[in-house]
Amino acid sequence: MTSPATANPLNTGRQAEVRKIKTQLSQIDQQLDVVVEEYNSASHSLNKTKSELKIVSAKLVEAEQESSQRQEAINKRVASLYRQGGLSYLEVLLSTSDLDQFLYCLELVERLADRDARIIADLKESKKEAAAYKTALVEKESAQQATVAELQAKKGNIQAQLNDRNKLLARIGREIAAERRAESRKQAQLRDKIKVSYNRGSSVSVSRGEGRSSAVGVAMGELGKPYSWGADGPGSFDCSGLTQYVYRQLGVSLPHSSRAQYNSGQRISRDDLESGDLVFFARGGSISHVGIYVGGGSFIHAPQTGDVVKISSLGSHGGYVGAVRP
Template sequence: MPLTAHIPSHRKPRRSASKVALRAGVAGGVLSTIGVAGAAGPANAEPVTATIEMPTITADLANTVAVSAEATQQVAHAYDLQAQQDEAAAKAAKAAKKDKAEAERKAEAEAKRKAEEAAKKKAAQEAAEKAAAEERASRSSERTTLSASASVGSSDSSSSSSTATGSAAAVVAFARAQVGDAYVSGGTGPNSWDCSGLTQAAFRTIGVDLPRVSQSQSTAGTQVGLDNLQPGDILYWGGAGSAYHVGIYVGGGNFVGAQNSGTGVVERPLSYDMPTGAVRVL
């Protein structure tokens, strides 16, 4: 037995013939496929000598893309906001135009109303002035007639003491001419009177200047009894020197006086409001 019989061999174990044949067949099939593919390709095809490199997405590129997208969104938002503002401005302009037209319409209507009111007031004032002028003319004519008749004397068939003559007739005529005038406290004419203002004005027509108030007029002449009255005597209500009302006896049992705001200047019988006493100035 040789000495190397127990030393293991360093050679690789031989492959079996079946495995070698199998591998050879596979290799042959691959080479055949490559040959067929080469025969089927274009005759002038050039071998690929360059490669195409795809861009590499880096962090900077990603940031740029993100910024661009955000900018696009901001622009779109700005356009949307501008559109909303334009629409709001258009609505506001339309509303302002409508309000202006309405304001102008109201102003025109108000101006028309004021013009109509002014025209009515003017017409009413002109009518009042015309009526007042006619009334003054009528009173003036009446006073002239009464004064003329008083100057030649007048008589009252109801009493022999009712005939007014001379200055007394002028006082009576003036008093009667004021019948229908208004009563106003403190009034001294020509169209409104209080009681003492009327008597003072009546006696002033004949040049007699009476005191202004009733208390003083009730003692301005000689005291006479109510059963001995003559036209032109001053009647008073209340005490002599403290009278609160006066009137003028016009004859026939009547007197003229500015009574109150309800009646104005009236001619009434003594029984209407019996006086307290009387004084004779003439």
């Protein structure tokens, strides 16, 4: 038996190198985790602004058309005062037989004129407000496009780091392969445990009703698919892309952003978690990760580059900040 004092220095050096590279990989993954979700959040906001801008532009066109139609109708009535034939406002007034009837008709004409004036004033104000809102949205869209462009540049830098990451992985390929085999066995055991629990209704599966708990079954079908930033299925996913995809199969629309998803339902305390709830995690003070709770303190998620959709425990991931029930 080899004692610590006579341990193979090559093995010791290899272990130190593996630990160092794993630390570097973890740092890259954390940076990517944050930037990808920043990008997803910014893209979601930009798409929302574009939708608002499209609606406001359509309303502005409608307001302009309605204003033109109203103005044309009023112009025709005014012109009738000067046309021969037919009854004009002036002819109505002059055809009255007594003072009371004349005053009544005069009041009626004034009311029509006042109504027309109010209609035109209201339409002009609506057009003015819509135009101002459109201008604000255009400015907002421009700022958000700049943010997305900046984040795309950051993603480019991260992509370069990912290339370095792959090189680092190649240096410790043997150790990583062994870890992945062990992780694969562990995932198979967890998957079987959850399937049995989900089918039999044990304590691991907290809720077995329709709706949210069905999300667990859908998510189980995505286990083992690769992580890819910006992906929302069906072949690969990032974290919020996975949760969006799963709930889309259930007819529930979620934004492709963990931060936006955090505001897409009822907040749930950790003690009240049920299967199908969304669970959120943060790095650097901002939400950057989301998964689907399956019960028993576990959740399904798309973790990071180089990994696959898998089952993890809430405690092992770290940074838990809360849960939402869509």
